[in-house]
Amino acid sequence: MQVSNTRQIKQLQFGELFFRKGLALSALLLGIILLSIFITILVASLPSIKAIGISFFYGKTWNPVENDFGGLPFLIGTLVTSILALIISVPFSISVGLFLGEYFTKGFLSVFFKNSIELLAAIPSVIYGFVGMFILVPFVRDLETSLSLPPYGVGIFTASIILSIMIIPYSVSLIRQVIMLVPSSLKEAAYSLGATRYEVIKNIIIPYTRSGIGAGILLSLGRALGETMAVTMLIGNSQILPTNIFAPSNTMASVIANEFTEATGDVYLSALIEMGLFLFVVTTIINVIGRQIIKRFSID
Amino acid sequence: MKSRIKTTARVAAGAIILFSLAAFTDYKIEKSKKALVAEDNELTGAGATFPFPFYSKIFDEYNKKTSIKVNYQSIGSGGGQKQLQAKTVDFGASDAPVSDDQLKSFPSPIVHVPTCLGADVVTYNIPGEPKLQLTGDVVADIFLGKITKWNDARIIKLNPAAKLPDLPISVIHRSDGSGTTYVFADYLSKISEQWKTKPGKGTSLEWPTGLGAKGNEGVAGLVKQTPGAIGYVELIYALQNKMAMAKLKNKSGNFVEANLSSVSAAANVKIPDDARVSITDTDAKDGYPISSFTYLLVYKNQSYDGRAEAKAKNTLKLIWWTTHEGQQFASPLMYAPLPKEAVTVAEKILKSVTFNGKSIL
Numbered sequence: 001m002q003v004s005n006t007r008q009i010k011q012l013q014f015g016e017l018f019f020r021k022g023l024a025l026s027a028l029l030l031g032i033i034l035l036s037i038f039i040t041i042l043v044a045s046l047p048s049i050k051a052i053g054i055s056f057f058y059g060k061t062w063n064p065v066e067n068d069f070g071g072l073p074f075l076i077g078t079l080v081t082s083i084l085a086l087i088i089s090v091p092f093s094i095s096v097g098l099f100l101g102e103y104f105t106k107g108f109l110s111v112f113f114k115n116s117i118e119l120l121a122a123i124p125s126v127i128y129g130f131v132g133m134f135i136l137v138p139f140v141r142d143l144e145t146s147l148s149l150p151p152y153g154v155g156i157f158t159a160s161i162i163l164s165i166m167i168i169p170y171s172v173s174l175i176r177q178v179i180m181l182v183p184s185s186l187k188e189a190a191y192s193l194g195a196t197r198y199e200v201i202k203n204i205i206i207p208y209t210r211s212g213i214g215a216g217i218l219l220s221l222g223r224a225l226g227e228t229m230a231v232t233m234l235i236g237n238s239q240i241l242p243t244n245i246f247a248p249s250n251t252m253a254s255v256i257a258n259e260f261t262e263a264t265g266d267v268y269l270s271a272l273i274e275m276g277l278f279l280f281v282v283t284t285i286i287n288v289i290g291r292q293i294i295k296r297f298s299i300d
Numbered sequence: 301m302k303s304r305i306k307t308t309a310r311v312a313a314g315a316i317i318l319f320s321l322a323a324f325t326d327y328k329i330e331k332s333k334k335a336l337v338a339e340d341n342e343l344t345g346a347g348a349t350f351p352f353p354f355y356s357k358i359f360d361e362y363n364k365k366t367s368i369k370v371n372y373q374s375i376g377s378g379g380g381q382k383q384l385q386a387k388t389v390d391f392g393a394s395d396a397p398v399s400d401d402q403l404k405s406f407p408s409p410i411v412h413v414p415t416c417l418g419a420d421v422v423t424y425n426i427p428g429e430p431k432l433q434l435t436g437d438v439v440a441d442i443f444l445g446k447i448t449k450w451n452d453a454r455i456i457k458l459n460p461a462a463k464l465p466d467l468p469i470s471v472i473h474r475s476d477g478s479g480t481t482y483v484f485a486d487y488l489s490k491i492s493e494q495w496k497t498k499p500g501k502g503t504s505l506e507w508p509t510g511l512g513a514k515g516n517e518g519v520a521g522l523v524k525q526t527p528g529a530i531g532y533v534e535l536i537y538a539l540q541n542k543m544a545m546a547k548l549k550n551k552s553g554n555f556v557e558a559n560l561s562s563v564s565a566a567a568n569v570k571i572p573d574d575a576r577v578s579i580t581d582t583d584a585k586d587g588y589p590i591s592s593f594t595y596l597l598v599y600k601n602q603s604y605d606g607r608a609e610a611k612a613k614n615t616l617k618l619i620w621w622t623t624h625e626g627q628q629f630a631s632p633l634m635y636a637p638l639p640k641e642a643v644t645v646a647e648k649i650l651k652s653v654t655f656n657g658k659s660i661l
Contacts, residue, residue, distance in 0.1 A: 232475070261378065
């Protein structure tokens with residue numbers, strides 16, 4: 001009896017150890033993969049870094065014929081479309097989050113709405129591109145005509161609208177969950193003091209979930225920065241610095257997707273990879289800043 | 301006790317890793333052995349997307365005839381050149397001849413064999429669908445953003461009978477790097493001094509105006525959607541989709557419509573021995589001015605990297621067939637077949653390819 005007991009304990013210990021090591025290994029592996037990706041693109045962009053230098057980050061021309069590569073128009077295009085998309089989507093994602101997390105938490109319809117919104121994330125981005133192309137573009141074109149702008153239909157504005165729809169599910173699912181986590185004791189206390197539902201939301205739920213809402217928005221921003229296909233189809237792919245939000249522009253992810261296959265010449269290819277590195281760095285910086293902001297706003 | 305278990309675990313984990321490594325190496329060896337056995341009856345090529353339907357048809361026909369299997373991947377001309385440089389394929393394919401600069405980055409000399417012809421057409425969307433005639437310099441100035449309205453005096457002068465509206469011109473160009481763009485820019489560089497200095501010619505350009513769209517279908521779609529748009533697409537694509545095409549004035553002063561015979565006619569010029577020639581703005585009387593060859597690329601000396609002679613022979617035979625019997629499959633797929641003179645040049649080039657210093661064909 002005793003013998004079998006120690007054997008069992010041994011086996012359990014062995015299992016525990018193996019499990020823990022396995023977890024550590026998986027975590028380590030992910031870190032290694034991230035680092036390897038960074039090193040790979042860094043090494044592959046060395047020829048371009050050597051040939052172009054620092055002007056890659058502020059140059060306004062992207063001229064593959066002359067091997068003159070400046071990434072500023074793409075940086076501006078990426079930031080403007082993503083931030084515009086965020087501005088459009090945030091009111092919606094907070095409202096939907098409140099609706100599903102506070103007002104309408106149970107029942108068939110709630111599940112239906114919740115799943116529908118999550119399904120938005122499952123639609124391939126090329127489909128969003130087509131929807132934008134055939135449904136949104138004619139509207140925007142009419143709008144542009146009435147504003148006496150060139151009737152392109154595609155451009156920053158169109159791309160941002162589609163992008164805002166694409167990123168909503170990412171923020172909604174997180175915001176809904178943090179709203180549901182607000183302790184009912186807090187809410188009940190407020191109600192007992194005579195607060196209306198709106199006052200509870202304004203004074204209890206929103207302040208309590210600030211950091212969660214921030215994280216949700218950050219998640220959707222990350223998605224917006226890297227989105228390629230739908231944006232490529234709708235942004236107009238022009239390297240000229242945009243002058244207004246209806247102007248055609250280009251993003252960092254788009255230019256890589258567009259030009260990579262036919263990039264002849266080492267510097268050209270390397271410049272496109274450096275663009276990827278640039279996007280990597282920009283995304284990281286935005287994430288770090290975002291985290292700081294969330295930290296500052298969180299109550300605990 | 302605990303430490304003993306730890307040691308056992310470590311030994312076990314080590315053994316598992318070693319074992320799987322060994323298994324993996326075995327697998328790799330197995331695989332490379334297989335690759336050696338598969339050898340000579342399988343050829344691989346990679347490159348241009350434009351002639352892909354033509355190549356896949358004729359390689360299929362060739363397979364039925366000879367049981368030689370050709371695996372062609374249409375990864376783009378740039379990629380094709382890269383793969384051939386790395387010697388991972390038996391032949392590369394490119395829409396534009398490899399530039400002098402890039403020729404230097406090949407480990408040993410390569411040859412260009414023309415296989416068929418393609419062309420770019422200028423397509424447009426003007427309400428009322430008038431038929432347009434344009435000259436090269438007008439096209440250049442439209443794409444440079446210097447002509448901005450459809451009722452510009454220079455366009456009206458070329459098309460006195462057409463009803464041209466007071467509509468802004470929306471220029472649509474390719475956003476992805478493309479041989480189509482290269483041919484278009486090559487033509488405009490010959491016509492317009494300003495184009496030659498900037499944007500110049502290449503697979504991607506710094507466009508002074510307009511919108512970019514991905515692929516022929518992207519450009520065609522945007523042109524169809526946007527009133528007042530003008531763009532350029534491959535002839536095949538325009539024919540299949542029955543798009544409006546402008547007649548272009550060629551060097552001899554004739555306004556020529558783009559079709560298979562006018563494109564083939566464009567190659568009726570003196571072709572240099574290495575076939576690396578641009579036939580845009582052709583001297584041929586009935587030739588369409590934005591036409592070009594597409595090429596297969598192979599190393600001039602085929603005995604590299606321990607390649608079997610049989611494989612070299614099969615590669616060459618395939619390309620020979622492509623430039624001869626294979627040509628009958630071009631027209632039905634709307635590719636312009638090679639004219640006689642080009643075939644003669646291709647023959648000479650193929651005969652110059654050697655294996656261990658001896659001519660293969």
